[in-house]
Amino acid sequence: MIDLDTWQEILDTIRSNKLRTALTGFAVAWGIFMLVVLLGSGQGLAQGVEYQFRDDAMNSIWTSSGRTSKPYKGLQPGRQIRFVNDDYDEVTTRIEGVEYSSARFMVFGNQQVNYGREYGSFNIRSVHPGHRVLERTKVTEGRYINDLDIEQFRKVAVIGILVKQALFGEQPALGELIRINGIAFKVVGIFEDEGSEQEQELIYLPISTAQRTFNGKNRVNQILFTTGQATLEQSQAMAEEARQILAENHDFDPEDKGAVFVQNAVENFQRFVSLMQGIRIFIWVVGIGTLLAGVVGVSNIMLVAVKERTREIGIRKALGATPRSIVGLILAESVLITGFAGYLGLMAGVGVLAVVSGALPAESSFFRNPQVDLRVALWATVLLVVAGAIAGFFPARRAASVQPVVALRDE
């Protein structure tokens, strides 16, 4: 029905109605432009949120000790709760579904660290091997803390890339001895972290070594673990279980929110995910609404155009045009205009997003990389063709149904 000659016919009619075509196209271009910009902004928001979560594993539960705020079994409120190694063992073995886990023993304050004559002061974090997954630490050289380190109280350290640069410069660091408060540790690994700069200024030690070296006995400050593929409900149950175990071990009310802080990243993340979904749906609704207004505009203008061309259509019919060819002509014209204008709108939208993206500060965490992916662009294109067809359909049907004699009489 639509061959090269038909397109030639359509191009002829479009060329003879430039202003009308331009106005029609603008409505659609604007609709698509808005849709793309909105979707891109939504994407930017979503990526901003994801950026804030990128530092840590998203399926993790963090517990840290605090002070009791309620009396329990005759004990006064205000007791400091201290976790110990047994708590860690119990939490990680008794709760089903724990994937990776680690405790943290804090060595508070910056510690003086030196390599030869190079000095620096850095934070120490002592952990189990599972911590690598929880913190999403990227070991770029050497290895991370392992189980043998823990068992044998090895004096080894995994240092952040910034620590390495400060102490070693361009020199190789692996196998070298650094001194932390005068105690020698062997560097076995270097890591990077996508979190903040601070995360890369850390030194990881085996928790057992740190407890012994820094006079920590069996004390633990935080217990963290990932929940694997657990659903939100399951992870909530696991967090509750951890709270129960800790309450049992330390005689505090399980309802006491002050005694132990439990942070369920799954919960937080889920909340953001559903928020983002809400925003996304909203954006689609607004965008499609805008586009729909454009489609109605096109339909309207096409109706006027068909009315204007009634006589021409009558002539074409008298010369042997079938109703199908008339419908095809109007429909194809509509699809062509919407398609082309929509493409321009798409390009303009993508261009604006690119400019905005380039102008954003790199550290911006609320709005990042606003962009539309190929799939969305593809959908928009499909939407456009459909929109063009819808916009053309009613005018086309009207044009095809007019009796030639009526059309010819029209002045």
Add this chain to the structure above:
Amino acid sequence: MIRLRNLHKSYAMGASKLHVLKGIDLEVGRGELVSVMGASGSGKSTLMNILGLLDRFDEGEYRLDGEDMSELSETRAAQLRSRHIGFVFQSFHLIPFKNAVENVALPLFYQGVPRRERNRRAAEILDKVGLADRAVHLPRELSGGQQQRVAIARSLVTSPKMLLADEPTGALDSGTSYEIMKVLQSVQGDGVSVIIITHEHDIAGMTDRIIHLVDGRVDWDRSNLRREPAGHEESEVAAAAAGS
């Protein structure tokens, strides 16, 4: 070629009905040059629209080349118009944004003729009506007579079996009218049935046969044995018709 039996057509005018054709019986053979006359409101334009399948009739029988034209689908009607019928209108009805040769080539587009072939045939037929040098002019750049000749070329480009001309000279001065009539007369030689609707006696006088309609019926229908070649101011039959 054309056979009408007791053809009726009425239009709804609000609540009342306007009975325009009240039983037309008519036969037109191949290669005939016929004129249809009558006062305005006598139904001659309606008759032409029905003959040209531009409008439907209510009752009676219309056979075109033996094929029954009642209950005709719009698509079939379009096919028949495309292959067998050429139209010439009083107000030319050229498409304003197409030049002469494109206008002439348009009916071939609806026959599915390839572009090159279309343009070749259109140019050829434009040459026949003496407008080869005006091929790329837009309708508004042409005089009335030239526009009508383009329209005639367009109606002939598909080599139709029947040419329907509704007041083809109505918008033209007499000199130009005669030129147009000369072209239409020459078409007859190619075996095309030509039906001209007119209210001008001298135009009718240049055809072989005159059908006179009064109030939706055939008043009289007679051969014009003393057909005048185009260019004569007076014709006997025309004068007789004027007097009757």
